Amino acid sequence: MIPAPFPPWARAEALGASMPExxxxxxxxxxxxSGTVGKTxxxxxxxxxxxxKTILANLERRVxxxxxxxxxxxxxMPDLACVFxxxxxxxLLQGDRLALDITLGPRAQAHLTSQSATxxxxxxxxxxxxxxxxxxxxxxxxxxxxxxxxxxxxxxxISDTQIxxxxxxxxxLSEIIQPGRKHHHLDECFGATVLSISTAAARSDGRAxxxxxxxxxxxxxxxxxxxxxxxxxxxxxxILCAPxxxxxxxxxxxxxxxxxxxxxAFGACRLPNDAGVIFKVLGHETAQVKAKVRxxxxxxxxxxxxxxxxxxYLWR
Amino acid sequence: MIIENDGVEASSSxxxxxxxxxxxxxxxxxxxxxxxxxxxxxxxxxxxxxxxTLRAFARTALEQAARGxxxxxxxxxxxxxxxxxDILIRIDAQAYARKLSDEARTMSVRMGKKFTEMGxxxxxxxxxxxxxECIERSVTPGCYPIALAINFAVQDLPASQAFLVHQxxxxxxxxxxxxxxxxxxxxxxxxxxxxLTGQAAGMYETAATARLSDMAGFAPLTDVLAxxxxxxxxxxxxx
Numbered sequence: 001m002i003p004a005p006f007p008p009w010a011r012a013e014a015l016g017a018s019m020p021e022x023x024x025x026x027x028x029x030x031x032x033x034s035g036t037v038g039k040t041x042x043x044x045x046x047x048x049x050x051x052x053k054t055i056l057a058n059l060e061r062r063v064x065x066x067x068x069x070x071x072x073x074x075x076x077m078p079d080l081a082c083v084f085x086x087x088x089x090x091x092l093l094q095g096d097r098l099a100l101d102i103t104l105g106p107r108a109q110a111h112l113t114s115q116s117a118t119x120x121x122x123x124x125x126x127x128x129x130x131x132x133x134x135x136x137x138x139x140x141x142x143x144x145x146x147x148x149x150x151x152x153x154x155x156x157x158i159s160d161t162q163i164x165x166x167x168x169x170x171x172x173l174s175e176i177i178q179p180g181r182k183h184h185h186l187d188e189c190f191g192a193t194v195l196s197i198s199t200a201a202a203r204s205d206g207r208a209x210x211x212x213x214x215x216x217x218x219x220x221x222x223x224x225x226x227x228x229x230x231x232x233x234x235x236x237x238x239i240l241c242a243p244x245x246x247x248x249x250x251x252x253x254x255x256x257x258x259x260x261x262x263x264x265a266f267g268a269c270r271l272p273n274d275a276g277v278i279f280k281v282l283g284h285e286t287a288q289v290k291a292k293v294r295x296x297x298x299x300x301x302x303x304x305x306x307x308x309x310x311x312x313y314l315w316r
Numbered sequence: 317m318i319i320e321n322d323g324v325e326a327s328s329s330x331x332x333x334x335x336x337x338x339x340x341x342x343x344x345x346x347x348x349x350x351x352x353x354x355x356x357x358x359x360x361x362x363x364x365x366x367x368x369t370l371r372a373f374a375r376t377a378l379e380q381a382a383r384g385x386x387x388x389x390x391x392x393x394x395x396x397x398x399x400x401x402d403i404l405i406r407i408d409a410q411a412y413a414r415k416l417s418d419e420a421r422t423m424s425v426r427m428g429k430k431f432t433e434m435g436x437x438x439x440x441x442x443x444x445x446x447x448x449e450c451i452e453r454s455v456t457p458g459c460y461p462i463a464l465a466i467n468f469a470v471q472d473l474p475a476s477q478a479f480l481v482h483q484x485x486x487x488x489x490x491x492x493x494x495x496x497x498x499x500x501x502x503x504x505x506x507x508x509x510x511x512l513t514g515q516a517a518g519m520y521e522t523a524a525t526a527r528l529s530d531m532a533g534f535a536p537l538t539d540v541l542a543x544x545x546x547x548x549x550x551x552x553x554x555x
Contacts, residue, residue: 020530196532200413211413213532215383226369227358227376227538235536256543258361267543269417278416280539 009042009062009099012131016158021194021215022127025156029125034095041065041087042099047140049107053079058103064089065098074111076307082111085146087118092157094123098130104140104169109305114146117178120155123193127156134161136169136241141304145297147316148176148234148286153191163201163241165209170304171241171276173199174293177216178286179223179233189233190218201241201275209241209275232265232282234289238296241276246303251277253299264288268296335471339464340481342488346430346460351423352493352553353377353486354538357545359497363537367504371511373538374490378512380533381486382519384414385424386479387526389461393478396469401446404466405456410528412457417542419555421457428460431467441470476520483516493553 013035016022032039043065046058056070066088070081087098104110120128136142151157165171175197180188200211214237216223223229240250247270254277256267263284268277279296283289298309342348355373358364364373388411395403415421429451435444447466451458461482468478491505545555 020526021532208409208413210416211410212416213414213530214534215532216534221379221534225376226363226372227354227535227541230363230537232537237536256540256547258357258363258537258540258544260362265537265540267540269539269543269546271416272413272421278539280536280543282536282540 007042008044008060008101009040009097009131011160012097012099012129013040015097015129015131015160016127019158019196021196021217022156022158025123025125025127025194027125029093029095032095034097034126038063038089039093039095040097040099042101043067043085044101045083045112046103046105047081047108047110048105049109054081054108054110056081056083057105065100070110074310076301076310077109077305080109080111082113085112085114091119091121092128093121094126094128094156096128100130100132102133102142102144103135104137104142106137107139108137109141111143112145117147118149120149120151120157120192122152122154123156124154127158127194129157130159132159132161133164134171134173135164136166136171138166138168140166140169142170143172143297145172145174145293148178148290150178151180151192151195153180153185153187155192156194157192158196159198161199163199164204165201165241166204168243169241170243170246170300172238172297172300173240174236174238174297176234176236176286176289176293182233190223190229192216192218197237199239201239207273209273210271212278229282231260232263232284234283234286236281236289236293238279238281238293239271239276240279240300241271242300242304244274247274247276250299250303253303254279254296262288264292266292332473332477336473336477336481339467340484342485342492344431344434346427346434348427348485348489349492350553351489351555352497353423353490353555354541354545355490355493356497356551356553356555357541357548360548361541361544363541364498367500367508370491370494370498370500371508374487374508374512376535376538377486377490378483378515378519380535380538381483382516382523384531384533385411385459385461386482386519386523387528387531388459389465389478389482390475390524391528392462392465393469393475396443396466399443401443401450404447404462405450407528408456408459408462410531411459411461414531415459417539417546419542419546423555424459424461425457428458428463431460431463432458435463435467435470439467439471443470475524479520479523480513480516483519484513487512497552
């Protein structure tokens with residue numbers, strides 16, 4: 001194979017070089033350096049609606065990222081292509097770069113998740129980066145609900161997601177961030193050095209819909225401060241891009257509350273430019289937050305597809 | 317003994333100061349008093365309960381403003397100084413796209429429009445008229461930090477002062493609402509204001525070297541409170 005001048009994972013490799021919050025972490029790991037085989041993973045998933053169901057029509061992969069085949073295992077939506085994202089190294093280490101490129105053709109329906117929580121290990125050089133592009137054609141429907149991210153102490157992680165969504169398409173994108181292994185060690189609660197998570201969405205003509213950049217730097221900004229994390233530990237950010245009328249109904253049903261006794265706070269707001277809804281959840285424990293995200297997922301599926309959720313996995 | 321004043325300081329800076337005081341006044345009629353920036357919900361939900369939590373809540377709001385709107389404001393000041401309306405429109409769209417709650421958007425565009433209109437009436441520079449037209453024709457949403465930057469730029473007031481006025485406004489909006497919403501004294505709110513405004517210069521230094529795409533933040537509980545407020549039955553404030 002003749003190598004292309006710019007491999008499709010070039011964006012993941014370039015991401016951290018220009019971000020000010022990563023300026024002091026440009027040194028290479030003394031172990032395998034960034035960009036070497038086994039450290040830069042790439043996955044291109046192209047879903048298409050063909051003869052009544054969605055298939056994984058296009059698949060390119062580079063270790064440590066991989067998927068196996070699409071399963072049609074959701075009894076509530078038998079045409080839905082379900083894919084589990086696998087990283088063969090099982091976690092993120094310093095110098096790792098992951099690139100994920102997802103495309104859904106017209107009317108394609110897919111569900112993406114990871115096998116288990118993504119651990120981001122402690123770092124003393126460089127950082128880990130992830131670049132994602134998600135492109136949804138007319139009437140496409142994607143649920144991208146990975147398991148939580150667990151940033152270990154002294155970890156540095158950058159994530160950038162670029163979304164291109166048709167006005168009739170639906171994207172449900174969830175990200176659950178734990179404070180660290182808080183029951184393992186005191187330093188593990190908000191012990192990460194820097195987590196930078198950007199998401200931006202646009203229409204196919206380039207018109208910007210919304211953008212969010214969350215930069216979590218516990219040493220610079222106090223996590224327990226009033227209005228930030230307060231007494232909560234786990235944070236979920238759920239983005240829904242959906243047609244305006246349906247998004248409006250979902251927004252009305254999602255609700256909002258702060259409950260210190262139960263250790264749970266959540267709320268949905270309308271995104272700018274009629275892009276959809278953003279739903280945020282804070283909780284003491286991951287299980288509570290995941291349950292709340294699942295409730296929102298259930299509302300979305302009912303309103304958009306008219307289908308119920310599959311029963312919960314016993315071990316998830 | 318004759319007590320005598322020892323002459324004048326630089327007269328231009330004195331004139332600038334009076335302009336900054338006028339346009340940075342919390343009583344400047346752009347409707348800031350109608351908003352609490354989430355404080356109303358924070359008090360109802362028991363997030364803010366006393367002077368200490370009020371100070372922390374206001375500090376969070378200031379940090380978010382400095383890391384987000386403050387960067388857009390400095391970029392807009394530079395664009396306004398060179399009279400580049402196209403770049404101003406791009407900056408405005410970016411600032412607007414980062415306001416992820418209805419109430420935050422309403423607050424910013426309402427105050428931005430009013431501030432631009434007041435600028436047209438009081439200062440009357442051509443760029444302010446152009447910007448008002450852009451807002452009226454829905455070419456641009458017209459966020460408050462952009463309006464503030466244009467106003468200061470056309471008066472030759474520096475970006476640093478516009479930034480400080482913006483940060484001051486964030487504090488006084490919350491502290492002014494606090495006096496009406498909770499048991500807190502004028503002495504306590506003034507102490508908080510004194511402490512918080514003392515940090516603005518450091519925040520300016522960071523924002524002044526950032527790119528527009530560096531606009532960032534992290535205050536999830538404040539975001540949740542914005543969602544709670546939009547659904548509250550009893551509301552005194554618009555945010």
